[in-house]
Every structure is written in C-alpha cells, then in structure tokens.
Amino acid sequence: MEEQGIPVVVVDYNAQTVERHVASTVLFGQLTGQDSRGKEIADFYAGALKDIATRIAASGKPKPKVYVEFGNKGPAEYSFTYGKNMWGAMSTAAGGDNIAAPFVEWWGPINPEQVLASKPDAIFISGRENNKSETALPMGEGVKADEARGKLKAFETRQGWSELPAVKNGQLFGVYQGASRTISDFAMVQYIAKQLYPEQFKHVDPVADYLGYYKKYLPVVPEGTFAIAVKG
Incomplete structure (x- = not known):
C-alpha cells in the first residue's frame, strides 16, 4: 500500500x-x-x-476482587476472561482486583477451580446481541431486560458458584460486550466501579451516561439492555 x-x-x-x-x-x-x-x-x-x-x-476501600467473563458459551462452559487488556483493563480502571490477571495475560479461559479459590466479590458477565448458544448471555441493542436477567441468573447454577461471595451477595452483573474497545466504554467502567464503590458513585447513572454519549456525538441512540444486575 x-x-x-x-x-x-x-x-x-x-x-x-x-x-x-x-x-x-x-x-x-x-x-x-x-x-x-x-x-x-x-x-x-x-x-x-x-x-x-x-x-x-x-x-479509602481495599480493592474488591473481580471476575469478568465473556458469556457467549453460557453457564455450561467457561469462556474467555481477561488479563491486561479489554475487560481486564476496564475492571482494573474501575478499582477492581482482577482475579484472572495472574493467570491470563491477555484473554483466555481460566480454570474453574481458580475462580472458586479466588472467591470474587463481584462477577461481571459480558454479552452481545448475536449468539450461537441458546444459553449465552444476550446484551445490547434490542435485548429485553427480563431476557438478559434470566440468562444471567443461570450462571448462578455453576458448580460451586452458590458459595462465592459475589453470588451470595447478589453481586452478579451483565455488561455489554459491544461497549468495550470504544470511547463509549467509559460507561462500562463507570458501571463496574459503581457496583464496587456504591457510595462514591451513588449519583452516577452509567447507562444514562452511555446513552447521553450517543445523543451528543452520534446520529442514533440505541435501545436495549446494556448493563444489568441479577437482582433487579
């Protein structure tokens, strides 16, 4: 060229x-x-x-332990988690202690036993609109909240997850895979941080800020589900 x-x-x-x-x-x-x-x-x-x-x-809080996974394979099989980049870097920017960082350099699956041993305080499953698996987490444009929450809740049934602090305390969340690796990902960092440090972000609305970014800088505004808690 x-x-x-x-x-x-x-x-x-x-x-x-x-x-x-x-x-x-x-x-x-x-x-x-x-x-x-x-x-x-x-x-x-x-x-x-x-x-x-x-x-x-x-x-002034110690960093909560965080686990992030791409939910494209559903609960039956562990998919990618992230180390230094993408959601790994985003969870770190959000003040989380990424449990995958010592074991995954960039992205890849982690041993399920390591997740159990690490006992994350919060878990974030990322999802997208188009999935090959029926049990994958749907998130994004055109996705209904009830559908996303139902698929997210199924991750609680993974072996051993019922004993994890994140699941016991309702700290299981869905986030939009399409809002990573883009300027709009600031809102996903906000969302993760809000769950980890609720007092510091009690007046911050990450989804509203995400949509506000579209309204200000882009010609279309998406409609769908971009971040959700298992307990609505």
Missing part, C-alpha cells in the same frame, strides 16, 4: 488504555478533517476516566 502512495495508520482501542484511546480518537479526527471534534471526544473520555479514578481514590 505504501508503494502505491496510500498512507497506513494504526489505531488501538484493544489495549484499553486512556492514552491509546485518546491518541486513536485524535488521529481519527485528523484523518477526517475534524480535528476539534476528535480532540473534544478524546478529552471527554480522558475526563470521564479521571473522574472515576478520583472517586475510587476517595473511597
């Missing part, structure tokens, strides 16, 4: 870091001749993550 005079640019939202999200967004603005818009959105994201970090720091 370079031989043909076509410039090659690289953006990276997959690393799930503020620095790369910001740099990638600024670059998109430059490439499309919308420098000021790109910078505005990048600054918005950086500000949102800074606000989250400030609230967490003010809590």
Whole structure:
C-alpha cells in the first residue's frame, strides 16, 4: 500500500488504555478533517476516566476482587476472561482486583477451580446481541431486560458458584460486550466501579451516561439492555 502512495495508520482501542484511546480518537479526527471534534471526544473520555479514578481514590476501600467473563458459551462452559487488556483493563480502571490477571495475560479461559479459590466479590458477565448458544448471555441493542436477567441468573447454577461471595451477595452483573474497545466504554467502567464503590458513585447513572454519549456525538441512540444486575 505504501508503494502505491496510500498512507497506513494504526489505531488501538484493544489495549484499553486512556492514552491509546485518546491518541486513536485524535488521529481519527485528523484523518477526517475534524480535528476539534476528535480532540473534544478524546478529552471527554480522558475526563470521564479521571473522574472515576478520583472517586475510587476517595473511597479509602481495599480493592474488591473481580471476575469478568465473556458469556457467549453460557453457564455450561467457561469462556474467555481477561488479563491486561479489554475487560481486564476496564475492571482494573474501575478499582477492581482482577482475579484472572495472574493467570491470563491477555484473554483466555481460566480454570474453574481458580475462580472458586479466588472467591470474587463481584462477577461481571459480558454479552452481545448475536449468539450461537441458546444459553449465552444476550446484551445490547434490542435485548429485553427480563431476557438478559434470566440468562444471567443461570450462571448462578455453576458448580460451586452458590458459595462465592459475589453470588451470595447478589453481586452478579451483565455488561455489554459491544461497549468495550470504544470511547463509549467509559460507561462500562463507570458501571463496574459503581457496583464496587456504591457510595462514591451513588449519583452516577452509567447507562444514562452511555446513552447521553450517543445523543451528543452520534446520529442514533440505541435501545436495549446494556448493563444489568441479577437482582433487579
């Protein structure tokens, strides 16, 4: 491509870091001749993550243990969890102690016994609209809350999960897989942080902020289920 005079640019939202999200967004603005818009959105994201970090720091709490899993295979089989990037990085930014970090570098399944041994305080299952498995967690555009909650609740039936602090205390949540690796993922970080530090985020509405981002910066506003607790 370079031989043909076509410039090659690289953006990276997959690393799930503020620095790369910001740099990638600024670059998109430059490439499309919308420098000021790109910078505005990048600054918005950086500000949102800074606000989250400030609230967490003010809590003075030890980091709760967190487990995140892609729910595309349903309860019968453990699917990907995340280490340094994607939901792993997001749960860390939300003030969580990611139990998978010592065992999974980027993404991959974890030994079920390790989840039981780690005793997470909160569990987040990510879901999407289109799934091959009937028992997968549906989340996102056009998904009804009752459907998502019913599929999420089925994860409680996994062997040994009834004894986990997260399940005992109703700290099992569904989040939208499509809201990762994008500027709008600030809202998913907010949502995770709100569950871990409820007092610091009691006046924050992550789903409203997610939809507000669409209203302000995008031509369409999605309708569906983007974050949900097993106990509604």
